[in-house]
Amino acid sequence: MLAATVRVTRDLDLAEEAVQDAYERALRTWPRDGVPDRPAAWLVTVAKRTALNLLRRRRTLEAKLPLLVERGGEEDEEGDALFPDDRLRLIFICCHPALGREAQVALTLRLVCGVVTPDVAQAFLVSEPTMAARLTRAKKKIAAARIPFAVPAAEELPARLDAALAVIHLLYATGHTAPSGESLVRDELTGRALGLARMLVALLPREREAAGLLALLLVHEARRRSRTDAEGRFLRLADQDRSAWDQALIAQADALIVGALEAGPPGRFVLQAAIAALHAQAPSYDATDWPQILALYGELLRVWPSPVVALNRAVALAEVDGPAAGLAAVEALEEDGRLAGYRYLHSTKADLLQRLDRPAEAAAAYREALELAGNAAEQEFLGERLRALT
Amino acid sequence: MARYAVLIFEKVPPEQLPPEVMRGHMELPDRIAERGGRVLAGLALEPEATATSIRGDVLTDGPFIETKEALGGIYLLEARDLDHALALAGMTPIVDGGVEVRPLIDFAVLEAP
Numbered sequence: 439m440l441a442a443t444v445r446v447t448r449d450l451d452l453a454e455e456a457v458q459d460a461y462e463r464a465l466r467t468w469p470r471d472g473v474p475d476r477p478a479a480w481l482v483t484v485a486k487r488t489a490l491n492l493l494r495r496r497r498t499l500e501a502k503l504p505l506l507v508e509r510g511g512e513e514d515e516e517g518d519a520l521f522p523d524d525r526l527r528l529i530f531i532c533c534h535p536a537l538g539r540e541a542q543v544a545l546t547l548r549l550v551c552g553v554v555t556p557d558v559a560q561a562f563l564v565s566e567p568t569m570a571a572r573l574t575r576a577k578k579k580i581a582a583a584r585i586p587f588a589v590p591a592a593e594e595l596p597a598r599l600d601a602a603l604a605v606i607h608l609l610y611a612t613g614h615t616a617p618s619g620e621s622l623v624r625d626e627l628t629g630r631a632l633g634l635a636r637m638l639v640a641l642l643p644r645e646r647e648a649a650g651l652l653a654l655l656l657v658h659e660a661r662r663r664s665r666t667d668a669e670g671r672f673l674r675l676a677d678q679d680r681s682a683w684d685q686a687l688i689a690q691a692d693a694l695i696v697g698a699l700e701a702g703p704p705g706r707f708v709l710q711a712a713i714a715a716l717h718a719q720a721p722s723y724d725a726t727d728w729p730q731i732l733a734l735y736g737e738l739l740r741v742w743p744s745p746v747v748a749l750n751r752a753v754a755l756a757e758v759d760g761p762a763a764g765l766a767a768v769e770a771l772e773e774d775g776r777l778a779g780y781r782y783l784h785s786t787k788a789d790l791l792q793r794l795d796r797p798a799e800a801a802a803a804y805r806e807a808l809e810l811a812g813n814a815a816e817q818e819f820l821g822e823r824l825r826a827l828t
Numbered sequence: 829m830a831r832y833a834v835l836i837f838e839k840v841p842p843e844q845l846p847p848e849v850m851r852g853h854m855e856l857p858d859r860i861a862e863r864g865g866r867v868l869a870g871l872a873l874e875p876e877a878t879a880t881s882i883r884g885d886v887l888t889d890g891p892f893i894e895t896k897e898a899l900g901g902i903y904l905l906e907a908r909d910l911d912h913a914l915a916l917a918g919m920t921p922i923v924d925g926g927v928e929v930r931p932l933i934d935f936a937v938l939e940a941p
Contacts, residue, residue, distance in 0.1 A: 536910055583931040584830045586909040594911070 440549060441524035442482045444531075444587055447489040450549065450577045456489035457481075525550070526641045527587050529634070533602040534585050541576035542605045543612075548573055551630045561612060561627055599642070603651045603707055606634045610655050614662070628662070631655060639694075646698040650707030653691040653698070657714040660687035672819035676723035688718045706742040709734055728757040745776045749783055761793040781810035785820060792827065801827045829906045831868070831935040834917045837897035839924040841875050852921030860905070865916040868937065870903035897925035904937065905929075 439460075443453040460481045474480040532545040540562075547553045547561065559569035579585070590598040613627025635652040642648050664678040692715055698708045713734045720726035735751035748771055756764025768787050777783040788803035804824040811817045838845075857867040876899075881892040891898065907913035910929070917929045 534910075536914070582933075583832075583929075584909045584935075586911050588909075588911075590911070 439478065439482055439485060440552070441528035443485045443489050444528060445524050447493060449493075449581060452489055452492055453485075454549075456485045456492060459488045460485035522641050523589065525637065526589050529602050529638070530589060530598055531580060531585055531587050533598070533605045534580075535598070535601050536583065536585055537576055537579065539605070539608070541572060541579075542601070543608055544569060544572055545576050546605050546634070547609065547630065550634065553626075553630070557626075595645075596647075599638075599645055599647060600705075602638065603635075603647055606631050606638070607651060607654070607707075609634070610658065614658060628655075628659065632659060644701075646701050647705045647707045649694045649698045650705065650709070650711045653694040653711035654707055654714055656687045656691035656694070657711065657718050660684040660691070660718060666815060670815055671822075672815045675717065680722065683718060688715065691715055692719070704737070704741075706738060709738040709741065713738070726757070728754055732758050745771055745774060746780070746782075749777065749780075749786060753786060756790055756793075761790045765790040765794065779810060781807045781816075784810065785823075788823070797827050829866075829935075830909055830913065831932045831937060832905045832907065832910075832913045832917070833930045833932060834903050834905050834913075834920065835899060835928040835930065836901045836903075836920060836922070837895070837925040837928065838900040838922060839897050841898070842872070842900055843875070845923065849921045849923055856903075856920060859919055860916045863916060863919075864908070865912065866906040868904040868906055870901065872901045873899060900925075 440453055440457050443456050444450055447453045447456065463484055464477075464481060468474075468477075528550055529546065532549055533542045537545070544558055544562065547558045548555060553561075555570050555573060556566045558573075559566045562569065564572075589595075610628050610631035613625070613629075613631065632652075632655050635648070635655050638645070638648040639652045660683050661678065664680070664682040665673060667673055691711060695708060695711050695715055698704065699712070704712065713731055716727055716731050716734070732751065732754040735747065735754050739747050739751055749768065752764050752767035752771065755767055765787065768783065768790060771777055771783065772787070784803045784807035788800045788807060791797075791800035791803060801824060804820055804827065808817065808820045808824065811820055853872075857870075860867055876891045879889075879891045881888045881890060883892075905913055905916060907916055910931075913929055917927050920927050
């Protein structure tokens with residue numbers, strides 16, 4: 439609805455105001471006159487009209503207001519049919535690469551998902567004024583620089599879609615591993631991210647990477663409840679109760695992955711989903727198809743060279759060729775330096791050292807990981823591993 | 829149409845720019861016009877060594893802000909929206925550096941009366 443209104447106003451603040459106004463009017467008139475036949479279309483029509491009125495009023499005030507109305511050929515009464523494209527435009531404007539990642543994520547939550555500013559602030563652990571300022575700054579840039587409210591052209595779509603997928607992934611990750619605070623999981627954020635991923639797959643059914651992201655999130659979701667024990671403590675993959683994994687979600691993910699792989703060469707999200715699905719389908723940690731996972735990480739590193747991927751590949755390598763091979767790969771990454779502040783580098787190293795029977799070095803690595811750990815559940819997990827060693 | 833200033837930052841001083849890059853700069857307005865945009869004006873700046881800065885009442889020799897890539901020039905670009913402007917500004921020939929695209933307030937060019 440906001441999306442449909444923005445298309446008319448080309449101004450996010452104005453559209454938000456108009457949408458709010460339409461809801462208020464519905465609250466006043468529906469109880470009296472009855473709910474219209476097509477409530478959504480009614481709301482959009484009222485919001486658009488309000489927006490146009492507000493705009494006209496503003497125009498007389500500010501003669502030089504940069505243009506904002508898209509005229510002509512509006513199939514107003516077909517409001518519903520216009521929804522999908524407008525939602526897509528709204529996602530692409532919120533995830534425009536000219537905006538910083540923090541602004542992209544905040545705008546998407548606020549404008550695409552309709553989460554109110556105080557809740558957006560809470561999700562990212564910043565104060566409400568800080569978040570409000572961040573949103574205002576981003577909206578101001580959209581207007582001042584004229585970031586277009588449009589679905590990108592075919593040649594730009596892959597890069598722009600990748601940015602949108604990265605935002606949704608980050609949104610899920612923020613909910614999944616809350617960076618601090620008591621609870622490891624924030625249902626609200628993970629649910630929003632899943633909804634967005636589903637929406638993108640429905641709107642862009644031929645984009646394999648969108649299917650890959652949805653599959654990846656579905657696998658995470660299938661395993662979510664088993665990531666912590668009854669006391670909320672973090673569990674390693676090897677220690678999780680696999681019978682608690684949601685097989686229906688895993689099967690959905692698998693179908694998406696197979697479809698994407700059949701349609702063409704996989705991108706980073708399809709590859710990540712395929713790796714996650716292999717883990718999810720293995721009967722036990724030891725019975726996991728590690729050679730296949732190692733091969734997929736190799737491919738992933740090729741399409742998406744990142745030290746974090748290289749670290750995960752080192753873990754798979756340790757399972758295939760033994761902990762010494764894994765440790766050598768981790769130490770090579772350590773020399774590279776880019777992951778110095780990354781807690782999983784140190785905890786992975788600690789784990790491998792322990793398996794190689796080098797407890798003193800393992801303890802030192804656990805201490806380094808502990809210093810960098812963000813939330814209480816992770817701290818407790820690492821602390822316990824450390825105590826077991828010393 | 830929206831209007832933007834495109835700021836060109838370049839490590840290589842103007843007198844050392846290779847001839848093909850110089851030619852690229854000369855041809856840029858036509859190439860931009862072919863793609864539906866327009867260059868309204870361009871300013872090519874003498875090297876930073878010729879700059880004089882005034883801060884309060886103190887004069888200093890050199891640019892106001894010292895950067896690795898010097899501001900070498902600015903041109904005024906007309907485009908449909910930011911995506912169009914970024915695509916056009918991306919065609920600017922650069923040896924070592926980049927460009928910054930800044931929208932003008934109200935997209936308006938202020939002219940001397």
